[in-house]
Amino acid sequence: MAKTESGIWFIRMMLRTGREAMGKTQGQVARQCHLATDTYRAYEAGRASPPAKNIEALARACGHSEEKAQYMVKAALGRAEGEALEAEMRYNALFIALAERYYGIFFKFDALLVPGLLQLQQYHYTVARLAEPGTDEWVDRGWEFKEERQHAVEDRSDRPAMQFMIGETALLQLRMISEPLYQDQLRHLRRWAKKPGVFVRVLRGPVPAHQSGFSIYLPGESAVAGPPIAYTEIADSSWLIDDPTRIERYDDLRKKLWKKAIRIEVYNDDDWRYRLA
Template sequence: MAEKELGSWFNRMMLRKGRLAQGKTQRQVADEVLISTDSYRDYEAGRTGAPGKNIKALAEACGLSKEEANFMLIAALAHKSSAAVEADMRFNALYLALAEEYYGTFFKFDANLIPGPLQLQEYQYIVLRLAEGATEEQLDRGWLFKDGRAETIWNRLDRPTIQFLIGETALHQLREISAELYQAQMAYLRRWSRKPGVSIRIQRGPIPARLSSFDVYMQGESELSGPPFVYTEIADSSWLIDDPARIASYDGIRKNLWKKAIRIEVYNDDDWRDRLA
């Protein structure tokens, strides 16, 4: 579940991002919504939360979609009532995309698939079609969203600290599906690993199912990031966890896995068949 602090951060950053994309000043947005400029400044600064009655008008003034406005309304109502935001995979996907743009430090782990921002387009259409049984429309929509996330991370100028941990199982499966795609994907991963601030490691050995996929996001040195949180999911739901004790627990797991993993710069899986024999 995404707690009220996370929902509040989501709303103010969505407004800021949308407004800047529209090339509008805070005064212009305030005038369109018929509120004071100071009130709008407080919304973006996080000093106060935008009231639910103004969310749709604010989102429209900032060029946001109806879907984004709806998620903002849910977050605003939860903030007002001090309740948790209903867990929703699409909402959380939008939240992760925003976090990847503004958080100073984050870690992403998947034992069975290449993490989304590191996937080639061919990987999306070949491997995920097999893994998820997605339709062509779902694959097209998913790729546009995923490619936008990757571009945002790549173009960040503040050099966040990013760790990607990939289970070796994901690489073995890919190699079995297509040796050519495997080589292209590995070259792409190594290209990412050369980017300042980005580290990629391969996790050998079995991973308990309950630990096979999770992300940890920390504020780092970014002044625009929100509260620390962990992201995890199961078949029919997903969570943004901001409880400090649980974050510390996941971060401990992260450190342990990372310490045992192999840097992609020196990883060589030519001996994997011998090890499996």
């Protein structure tokens, strides 16, 4: 399989965003890592890829934690072989968060939960917590991460094209848990659908398990996006896929399901009790 550029993109964007958050210049990071400034600039520009043995030091100089540094090494090594990057969801979520900040087009589908970018805080603590139980600290960190991603997307100066498709099951379950929260979340989804470039749809009917959740990220008109990526997950792992043939299959599925889905602006669920019976 041919090499891809997604690993290089991820590394350089992690370096750039971390360095800028710390208020450091490229020269300062280079000196801290005993590199020529031009060498470091080439890493951030994507003209060169840092050796895996140097990534941990670069990551630390740019303010990233040891866990993030290890994931950056894993991403660099995995992508060098052109393979899908398999990792725990919380690690591949770092890649997804960057993609949400810089890609020009993305699509997200979840048959059982409202996508994280569209969740209200109460939804996270009431519904998502039931789906993914954990300690209070773990749940709090999960919301902080979602909130950071939400703000990052809302603060973008460009207008990415965003498609969100939610399985009706997610909304029916929410309504059984809390009618007031259901109404609040529905209003929130409709507010999002009014934003430029944002489309939200609800997919009725059962969905095969292997098709029940995936995302696609495309560069679009963004000058700083990476190559096309598809993301999917199972109980104990997740994958970032950059094989063009496989991404095309995911995109074909996206088009097929999207045509069946209902725009959130006209979605009505008055007969929900009947259909649950």
